[in-house]
Amino acid sequence: MEVILVDGPNDAAHLLADTVEDCVAHTSPTSLGVATGSTPVAGYSELVRRHRAGVGPSYADTTFFTLDEYVGLAADSPATYRATIARDLTDPLGVAADRVHGPDTTPSTLQTAGERYEQLIAEAGGIDLQIVGIGTDGHIGFNEPSSSLASRTRFKTLAHSTRVDNARFFDSIDEVPHHALTQGLGTIMDARKVLLVATGPTKASAVAATIEGPMAARCPASVLQMHPHVVAVVDAEAASQLQWRNYYREAFDGKMRWKGQPGQ
Numbered sequence: 001m002e003v004i005l006v007d008g009p010n011d012a013a014h015l016l017a018d019t020v021e022d023c024v025a026h027t028s029p030t031s032l033g034v035a036t037g038s039t040p041v042a043g044y045s046e047l048v049r050r051h052r053a054g055v056g057p058s059y060a061d062t063t064f065f066t067l068d069e070y071v072g073l074a075a076d077s078p079a080t081y082r083a084t085i086a087r088d089l090t091d092p093l094g095v096a097a098d099r100v101h102g103p104d105t106t107p108s109t110l111q112t113a114g115e116r117y118e119q120l121i122a123e124a125g126g127i128d129l130q131i132v133g134i135g136t137d138g139h140i141g142f143n144e145p146s147s148s149l150a151s152r153t154r155f156k157t158l159a160h161s162t163r164v165d166n167a168r169f170f171d172s173i174d175e176v177p178h179h180a181l182t183q184g185l186g187t188i189m190d191a192r193k194v195l196l197v198a199t200g201p202t203k204a205s206a207v208a209a210t211i212e213g214p215m216a217a218r219c220p221a222s223v224l225q226m227h228p229h230v231v232a233v234v235d236a237e238a239a240s241q242l243q244w245r246n247y248y249r250e251a252f253d254g255k256m257r258w259k260g261q262p263g264q
């Protein structure tokens with residue numbers, strides 16, 4: 001895992017935007033896996049700012065897949081992740097709605113929703129870059145502790161702590177759904193590249209468990225240790241419990257020096 005330590009959320013946002021643009025510019029067609037939650041929002045704003053300034057890549061050939069979706073919200077609720085991604089990212093980028101996919105939470109066909117979403121991702125050729133945030137309990141997507149490390153897209157019950165963390169997006173905690181459809185850990189592991197972004201002090205323990213802890217279902221994000229191409233962008237507060245901070249800085253500086261060599 002490549003760990004990039006940054007000062008704060010603003011630097012993380014720029015790196016997220018750089019990583020997405022690099023993927024879109026060099027892969028065609030492109031499939032992007034997009035997370036919701038607070039962490040990536042500043043990065044999405046930066047992408048939109050660059051797009052409006054005319055300096056971003058064309059998204060005409062890009063398909064978007066949301067990481068997860070609440071089950072139980074009204075289809076037209078502004079809190080659905082489909083609506084959130086449209087508002088924060090794909091509408092401002094001018095992406096047509098039929099190029100933005102999320103798990104289908106229609107109650108009558110919920111049983112097959114996971115399988116159908118996997119199929120949709122496969123038909124698009126798999127996900128080139130998957131963006132993930134991390135929960136305070138170490139979840140990615142809505143894969144709560146004890147999730148199978150090989151899981152595919154499926155129905156999950158949210159941990160109480162996750163509902164408390166997400167209550168800020170609703171009028172009260174009672175409105176936070178108890179269930180979701182989420183890409184599985186195996187689904188996320190199939191992405192060709194994963195960008196994990198973690199900012200703020202509440203993420204410090206989950207970040208340490210993910211990057212330096214044992215790979216274990218108690219911290220679902222730790223499965224990323226087995227992925228060949230993960231970049232973890234971590235700000236100073238979220239990095240505060242990492243023991244190997246100095247090495248991550250040395251490794252990043254070393255990479256930059258190496259890249260500066262003639263021919264690199």
Ligand code: PGA
Nearest residue numbers: 037038039040133134135
């Ligand atoms: P956050 O959520 O970005 O709102 O902190 C991350 C997550 O729960 O995966």
